Amino acid sequence: MTGYLLSAFIYLCAACIAVPVAKRLGLGSVLGYLVAGVVIGPVLGLVGSETTEIQHFAEFGVVMMLFLVGLELEPRMLWTMRTRLLGLGGLQVLATSALFAGAALLLGLGWRQAIAIGLLLSLSSTAIVLQTFSEKGLGGTEGGRSAFSVLLFQDIAVIPMLALIPLLAAPGLLSDSDHGAGHGELSLVAHLDGWAYALVVVGAVAAVIGVGHFLSRPLFRFVAETGLREAFTATTLALVIGIAVLMSLVGLSPALGTFLAGVVLATSEFRHELETDIEPFKGLLLGLFFITVGAGIQFPVLQENLAVVLGLTAGVMLVKGLILFGLAMLFGIRRSNGWLFALSLAQAGEFGFVLLSYSQQNHVLEGELVSVLALVVALSMFLTPLLFILYDALVMPRYEDNSGQREADHIDSRGPVIVAGSGRFGQVVNRLLRANNIGTVVLDRNPAQVQNLRNVKIPSYFGDATRPDLLHSAGIEEASLFVVAIDDRAQAVELVKHLKHAHPKLPVLVRAFDRLHHYELEDVGADFVVYEAYHSALEMGTEALRRLGYHPFRAEKLRVAFDEQERRGRAKLYEAWREKSEGEKYGTTHTELYIQLNETMAQIMRADRDDGHTRLERGWTPPPRGYSDKLADVDPDAGGSGGA
Amino acid sequence: MSLEKRVLVLFAHPSLERSEVNHDLLNATRSVEGVTLIDLYAEYPSFRIDIDCEQQRLRDHDVVVFMFPLYWYSTPAILKEWQDLVLEYGFAYGHEGTELQGKWFLCAFTAGGRESAYREQGHNHYNIRELLRPLEQTATLCGMHYLPPFGLFGARSALEEGRVAAHVEGWRRLLGQLRTGELEPRRAREFEQLQHYLEQAEVTQ
Numbered sequence: 001m002t003g004y005l006l007s008a009f010i011y012l013c014a015a016c017i018a019v020p021v022a023k024r025l026g027l028g029s030v031l032g033y034l035v036a037g038v039v040i041g042p043v044l045g046l047v048g049s050e051t052t053e054i055q056h057f058a059e060f061g062v063v064m065m066l067f068l069v070g071l072e073l074e075p076r077m078l079w080t081m082r083t084r085l086l087g088l089g090g091l092q093v094l095a096t097s098a099l100f101a102g103a104a105l106l107l108g109l110g111w112r113q114a115i116a117i118g119l120l121l122s123l124s125s126t127a128i129v130l131q132t133f134s135e136k137g138l139g140g141t142e143g144g145r146s147a148f149s150v151l152l153f154q155d156i157a158v159i160p161m162l163a164l165i166p167l168l169a170a171p172g173l174l175s176d177s178d179h180g181a182g183h184g185e186l187s188l189v190a191h192l193d194g195w196a197y198a199l200v201v202v203g204a205v206a207a208v209i210g211v212g213h214f215l216s217r218p219l220f221r222f223v224a225e226t227g228l229r230e231a232f233t234a235t236t237l238a239l240v241i242g243i244a245v246l247m248s249l250v251g252l253s254p255a256l257g258t259f260l261a262g263v264v265l266a267t268s269e270f271r272h273e274l275e276t277d278i279e280p281f282k283g284l285l286l287g288l289f290f291i292t293v294g295a296g297i298q299f300p301v302l303q304e305n306l307a308v309v310l311g312l313t314a315g316v317m318l319v320k321g322l323i324l325f326g327l328a329m330l331f332g333i334r335r336s337n338g339w340l341f342a343l344s345l346a347q348a349g350e351f352g353f354v355l356l357s358y359s360q361q362n363h364v365l366e367g368e369l370v371s372v373l374a375l376v377v378a379l380s381m382f383l384t385p386l387l388f389i390l391y392d393a394l395v396m397p398r399y400e401d402n403s404g405q406r407e408a409d410h411i412d413s414r415g416p417v418i419v420a421g422s423g424r425f426g427q428v429v430n431r432l433l434r435a436n437n438i439g440t441v442v443l444d445r446n447p448a449q450v451q452n453l454r455n456v457k458i459p460s461y462f463g464d465a466t467r468p469d470l471l472h473s474a475g476i477e478e479a480s481l482f483v484v485a486i487d488d489r490a491q492a493v494e495l496v497k498h499l500k501h502a503h504p505k506l507p508v509l510v511r512a513f514d515r516l517h518h519y520e521l522e523d524v525g526a527d528f529v530v531y532e533a534y535h536s537a538l539e540m541g542t543e544a545l546r547r548l549g550y551h552p553f554r555a556e557k558l559r560v561a562f563d564e565q566e567r568r569g570r571a572k573l574y575e576a577w578r579e580k581s582e583g584e585k586y587g588t589t590h591t592e593l594y595i596q597l598n599e600t601m602a603q604i605m606r607a608d609r610d611d612g613h614t615r616l617e618r619g620w621t622p623p624p625r626g627y628s629d630k631l632a633d634v635d636p637d638a639g640g641s642g643g644a
Numbered sequence: 645m646s647l648e649k650r651v652l653v654l655f656a657h658p659s660l661e662r663s664e665v666n667h668d669l670l671n672a673t674r675s676v677e678g679v680t681l682i683d684l685y686a687e688y689p690s691f692r693i694d695i696d697c698e699q700q701r702l703r704d705h706d707v708v709v710f711m712f713p714l715y716w717y718s719t720p721a722i723l724k725e726w727q728d729l730v731l732e733y734g735f736a737y738g739h740e741g742t743e744l745q746g747k748w749f750l751c752a753f754t755a756g757g758r759e760s761a762y763r764e765q766g767h768n769h770y771n772i773r774e775l776l777r778p779l780e781q782t783a784t785l786c787g788m789h790y791l792p793p794f795g796l797f798g799a800r801s802a803l804e805e806g807r808v809a810a811h812v813e814g815w816r817r818l819l820g821q822l823r824t825g826e827l828e829p830r831r832a833r834e835f836e837q838l839q840h841y842l843e844q845a846e847v848t849q
Contacts, residue, residue, distance in 0.1 A: 560692055618695060623733040 007054075010047060014040045015287055025385075030127045030350055033287045034378055037294020047295055055292035055357060061285025062354050063244050064278050066255045069155050070262020071275055081149050088146055088327055089153020092345075095323050096122035100316070109369075112168040116359045117373065119161050121316055125349030126151045128384050132344070136388070143340030146333050150324075150345060158351050162253040162358060169362045197251075204250045208243055208257050212264030220270045221447040224462055236277045269450040272443070273463045275473040286350075293353050293374065301371040309372060313379040317387075321346040339395040343387045348377040416441050417481040418474055420465035420495065422453055425511050425532060426485030430458065441474045466495050468502065476503060484510040484526075493520050500525035518570075519577045538563060649748075649825050651679045652705035656712045656723045658685055664803045665754055665796060666713070668812045673711070676819040680705065684722045691725055698730040699743070707748045707822050708788070710779070713799070714755040717768075717775045727782065736786045745787035748822070748829060750838065751776055752794045752815065759797040773836045789829040794818055794838040818842065 014036035022032030040046040078085065101118030105111065129151060138144040216239060223235045243261050244254035265271060302309060321342050328338035356373055359365040365373070416439035419430045426442065433440050442460035444450050453460045463470045465486060476482075482499055486492050492510060499508050510526040512518040521529045538559055545555040653673055657666055660683075673681050682701070688694075702708065712719050734741045753772070761768045762775070772793055773780075783790040796802060796811045818838065821827045827841075835841040 564692075618729075618732070620728055621733065623738060627733070627738065 007047060007050065010040055011036075011054075011288060011291055015291060019287070029131070029287070030125065030290055031381060033290035034294040034381075037291035038297055039294075040291070041295025042297055042299045051292045051295045055289065055296070058285050058289035058292055059354070059357065060244070060254075061282055061287075061289050062351075063254045063258050064240060064282035065286060066155075066159065067240055067258035067262040068275060068278060068282060070259040070264075071266050071271055073156075073263055073266055081152070084146055084149035084331075085153050088331055089150045089157075091327055091330075092150050092324065093122045093154060093157050095327075096320055099319060099323065113365055113369070116165060116168055116355070116364045119164070120352045120355035120359070120373070120377075121320075121348050123154045123158070123349045123351045123355070124151060124320075124345040125347050125381055125384065126155060127350055128347070128381060129344050132385070132388055138340060138344075141337055141340065142333060143328075143337035143344070146328070146331070146337070146341050147344050154349075154351070158354070159253070159256050159259050161355060162255050165355065165358050165364055166362045168359075168364045200250050201252060204246055204252065204257075205260065207246065208260050209264055211243075212261045216265065217268060217270075220268075220462070221451065224270070224273075224445075224447040229464075232273065233277045236274050237281070240278065269447070269454055269460055269462045272441075272461045272470055272473045276463070276467070276470045279469070279473065290350065290353070293357075293378070297374060297378070298371045301368055302375055305368075305372055305375075309375045309379065312372070312376045313383070316348060316376060317346045317380050317383065320348075336395055336398075340391060343391050343395070344384075346387060347380040347384045349381070352377040416475060416479055417483060418443065418465075418471070418476060418479045419483045419485065420444075421484065421486035421511075422449060422458070422460050423485065423487055426483065427453065427458070429483050429485065434458070441479075443470070443474060466491050466498070468498065476506070479506060482506055482508045484508060489513050489517050492517075493524055496521055496526050497524040515573070516577070519574055522574065523578075647825065648678060649706040649823055650704065651676075651707040651709065651819060651822050652701055653679060653681045653709045653711050653752075654684055654723065654726065655681060656684045656710070656720045656726075658715075658720050658722070660685070663713070665799050665808055665811070668808055669711070669752075669754075669815060672812045672816045673819065676816060676823065678823050679819055684726060685720075688722065691722060693722075693726055693729050695729050695732070698726065699732075699735055702730070702736075702747075703743055705747070707750075708744075709750055709752055711752040712754075714753050714795075717770075718778070719751075731782070731786065742787065747788050748791055749779075749783040749786075749788040750791035750794060751779060754796045754799040756800050757797060762797070771836055789833075791827070791829055791832050792835050792838045792841065814839065814842070 015033060018036035018039065019029050019032035022035060023029060041051065097115075097118035099118070100121045101111075101114040104114035104117045109117070129147060132138075133144050133147070220232070220235065223231050239261065240258055243257045247254045247257035265274060268274075324345050325338065325342040328334075328341045333341055353374065356365065356370060356377070360370050417433055419426050419433075419440050419442045422430060422442045422444040426444075430440050430442050440459075442453070442458070443463045443465040444453075444460055445462065445464045447462050450460045450462045461474070463474070465471065465474075465484075482503075484492050484495055484499075486495065496508055496510055499506060507527045508525070509528045510521050510530075511532055512521055512529050513532055515531075518529050518531060541562075542555050542559040545558060546552050550558070655666075655670065655673075657663060660666060670681065670683075673679055680701070684693075710719060710723055712723055715721075718724070731737065731744075732741070736744050753776075755762070755772070757768060758766075760766050762771050764770070768775075772795060776793055780790045794815065796807070798805075798807075802808050802811070818827075821842075832838060832841040835844075
């Protein structure tokens with residue numbers, strides 16, 4: 001036990017020192033983990049033989065990552081990106097894989113190994129590139145968007161690659177385990193015929209889709225209704241792990257299974273909650289995975305093959321860059337955007353490591369070759385920040401006059417509106433926005449309510465909007481507006497307080513239940529507060545006047561006058577409330593305060609009434625009788641009753 | 645007349661998002677120092693015009709401009725509402741209503757029809773000066789100096805025909821002249837449109 005805890009402590013310590021330092025230096029967290037691994041492994045020798053074991057465990061982070069990738073894939077988004085996704089992404093992966101596989105063949109490797117090498121080198125580093133884009137604000141540029149489509153295609157392409165690698169296993173090495181399914185592990189399909197095996201595989205995939213589509217929702221709703229956060233997390237983990245186990249049992253890639261489950265759940269109301277729950281596990285496990293990769297780097301191998309490793313790295317980056325540049329030309333991504341596209345994606349990526357360790361497990365690649373390739377992938381990732389520096393220093397100055405075009409790229413990237421609470425109030429707000437094609441993310445913590453809304457085709461998600469991590473996965477960083485319409489008045493105040501503290505620039509619009517609530521919300525910085533029932537009550541009052549025989553336009557004018565008085569009174573009352581609540585916070589009860597406030601309001605209304613009547617009469621007022629006769633006497637040229 | 649005049653532009657466009665000309669005109673208006681630009685539809689989306697505030701604005705300026713696209717030979721509805729509410733007896737007209745006396749008034753309009761349509765022989769039958777007579781008389785009754793309108797005809801095709809830039813530049817120059825008081829209202833009155841006066845003034849210089 002102590003031994004385990006000690007290893008855990010060493011790994012965590014290494015991560016929490018190296019990752020922040022790497023981020024400070026602009027190297028990204030992936031490189032931070034790698035360095036941490038190198039330090040505790042080969043350099044200090046704190047960890048040793050157990051790394052391979054831990055690596056197998058940590059690979060589960062990849063499975064979770066693909067679940068999250070699946071969750072992010074909205075069919076509609078994929079459709080709008082289809083040209084870039086398939087054209088740019090597809091051609092990049094195909095051309096790069098083919099070229100590297102060819103080169104490997106020329107270097108005398110077998111065709112199986114050549115294909116594996118081609119595939120693993122064709123991938124770029126999503127983690128490093130996307131992080132750098134968001135740090136440098138390049139995500140909205142044409143080059144940035146094109147790079148994103150390629151990365152997305154690669155993330156998806158990993159799935160068939162993971163499925164393909166076991167098939168590449170050299171026949172001699174495969175003899176002791178059928179179908180490449182396991183290494184003497186548990187397997188349901190080890191002794192089945194070909195056709196039975198195919199049936200089982202199809203059945204398993206169908207089961208994943210069926211469970212994801214039909215069973216998971218009632219299950220999640222059932223668990224969500226208990227209101228226990230950890231119960232929901234446990235269910236999510238059980239789902240992911242369960243699917244992974246099922247896939248392993250039938251000899252398919254667990255990553256493929258969870259990816260499928262992710263896609264199936266991408267349109268579900270629990271999407272953001274699932275993301276929030278899995279994200280920390282994925283982050284930790286992936287971090288652990290990269291540490292073990294770093295710890296596993298063989299320094300003797302590097303020393304012996306220094307020239308080879310350096311040469312290969314330079315060659316890989318050059319070839320990848322050239323192919324990307326060619327694609328940029330082909331797809332009309334010109335000038336600085338073309339350079340950005342080519343330079344940003346020229347490295348190999350974290351999925352390269354995954355494919356590498358997977359190839360090793362399946363005996364496709366072995367021995368020193370794996371170490372050399374791992375070094376090449378790692379080194380190319382280390383050099384990526386350098387490429388961005390190159391872009392900033394050499395490419396940007398040449399296209400400085402082009403800066404106007406870069407700005408134009410940002411215009412259409414307006415963030416969504418987050419609506420917290422989708423009861424009868426938030427719902428109307430959401431419908432008005434949606435009707436005008438404004439993207440909204442609706443959050444509600446009542447699963448039944450979310451289901452009702454989804455039944456009438458209003459996209460909503462289950463989740464507690466007062467959780468900062470959930471707000472993060474709902475996209476609060478990019479949001480352009482936040483609407484608070486949750487039913488719990490105290491939580492509404494807390495939420496506004498948090499929002500104005502963590503995102504001071506984000507405008508927050510809030511529904512208040514009554515006057516006191518209104519003041520509390522204003523106090524914590526809400527940008528706009530509206531009474532829940534005020535406007536509908538005014539509408540009703542105006543209708544009452546109409547039914548009493550008032551001319552509709554006069555009733556309307558009376559409504560306006562009343563509303564104006566109310567508005568003017570509101571500011572005064574707010575001041576009174578502030579003084580009261582500061583002075584006698586614990587002396588006065590809410591009821592007393594409310595009575596006092598209402599009395600003050602009545603006074604204001606009475607004081608306004610004399611003035612108010614004349615105000616109301618003002619406008620469209622005829623001039624005094626006989627005015628135009630006098631005017632005609634004075635100046636005959638003025639011609640009648642112009643002003644009347 | 646060397647004292648700087650303060651110019652109030654009351655802008656009314658009920659569907660600004662469709663306009664091809666007015667964005668540039670607005671930007672030009674904002675770029676001239678000492679000009680106050682009020683977007684009436686933005687300020688009073690439900691027509692609840694604040695009479696006191698508007699009257700104070702009038703007191704604070706020397707030149708009042710109605711800036712609008714021509715709707716049915718007149719202003720958009722909110723400018724009529726503005727007149728009905730703000731130009732009160734005792735403020736703008738009547739025995740004690742002298743607040744506007746001596747100020748200048750003009751209309752800056754954009755019109756869909758070609759200028760040739762705004763002729764006795766054209767399909768609109770009257771020229772623009774004649775059509776805007778109610779506003780001219782309103783200004784006169786309030787004791788203001790009425791200046792002929794300044795406008796862009798054929799506004800729907802002005803962008804394609806490359807006429808917008810010149811018009812905007814003319815508008816900027818006019819605002820400048822209003823500011824400095826260089827413009828002579830008595831001579832300008834003789835012309836159907838303010839453009840004609842400005843062109844003539846340039847020739848004589």
